[in-house]
Structures are given as C-alpha cells and as structure tokens.
Amino acid sequence: MSFLTNLFGSSEEDKVSKVGWRILADLGQLNEIIELSHQKPVLIFKHSTRCSISRFALKNFENEYDFKAEELQPYFLDLLEYRAISNEITNRFDVMHQSPQILLIKEGKCVYDDSHDGIEINKLKKFIV
Template sequence: MNWNNLTSEVQLEEIKKESHNQAVMILKHSTTCSISATALSRLERAWKDENAKGLKPYYLDLLKLRPISNKIAEEFDVEHESPQVLIIKNGKSIYDASHFDIRFDEIIENL
C-alpha cells in the first residue's frame, strides 16, 4: 500500500480537486493508540491495489498535525474521531468510519 502523506492544510484543497477525477481516502491515525494501530494494520493487510478501484490513500499523523485533523472535520463536515477514515468524492465526504468499523471491504463497497 502506497500512502501519500498529508502534511499541510493546502493539500486539502488539492484533495478536493483530485476527488473529482478519482476517489480519495484519508486515514487519520493516532500513533500512540492501540486501536488506531490495529485499524491501520487491518487496512494495510486487506488492501489490494487491484481491488481498490483507483482509490488514492492519504495518511495523516493526527498527533503531529492536529490542526489539519481539525480542518478535515470542518471542511468535510464530520465529527472528529481517531482513528478515522474518510472517502472524498467530488469534493465531499461520502463515507466515514472510525475505530474497528474501518474495514477495506466496507470502504470499497461505499465508493
């Protein structure tokens, strides 16, 4: 799985634009949380590029970059969770899940 690091608020505008051509996934990950580590591991083990339907994955270390996490919640009108995955399509969040509800199969079903 090839993560794209989300490290600036400017990237959120780029992600919105990009999502008009392909769906984008944002994973907000807490590096000190065992639930977040488990969710990340399960997602990475299940990820198969050939089954991802062109979904582009972005990774946010929300402990280092909490202001970006807050901006994601504001921009995409979702309640902040950790860990959390959002699917962005046509500039809007069409799906979000948190904790153990983060599952590759369900993400793909919601594209």
C-alpha cells in the same frame, strides 16, 4: 539484526506498506484532495501514533488493502503531529473527529467515514464505484 528481531521478526516501522500512502502534512493539501476527488476517490486515514487501537486498525487496513492506484488515492494523517489539519478536515467535510478514522472523498465531499473497528476494506468498497 538484533536478537529480538531475529526471534520475533522486524518491527512495524521496518515494513513497507503496499498502500502507497501520500503523507498529509500541509493544510494546502486539502485543496489538492478536493480537486483530485473529482477525478478519482480519495481516502484519508487519520491515525493516532500513540493509540494501540489506531495502530491495530491501521495494520488490518493495510493488510486487507487491494485497490489499484487508478481506483483510489490514499492519504495518511498523523493527527498528533498535524492536529490543525485534523481540525480542518472536521470543518471542511462536516464529520465528527474520531481516531482512528477513514474518510472517503468524492466530488469534493465526504461520502463515507468510519472509525475504530468499523474500518474495513469491504465496507469501503461499496462506496468506490
């Protein structure tokens, strides 16, 4: 371990998330998400890896996350790497693009979306019934 790691702790990249993200990296996965959303709610977290606000929102979201695997399936989208997928999400689910942004998909439709400091677990819980 380096001196700085010992002094300040490990970096965000070294920490394992308790969320259980599935990486959204292929347009075809949007069809899978729609199908899965008929069985249980699906969350999409759109994240900009170059944005400190997005990084802060992601960290807070992950720290507060307490859903069980059978309650919610989370997907993670690096929107800089996969901009075409982000654009298709905007079209398919009829939501305005924002970053960071969460979308909750149920029965094939986006039933909730929020961004920036509006990304809160307690708000999301109201839509997962």
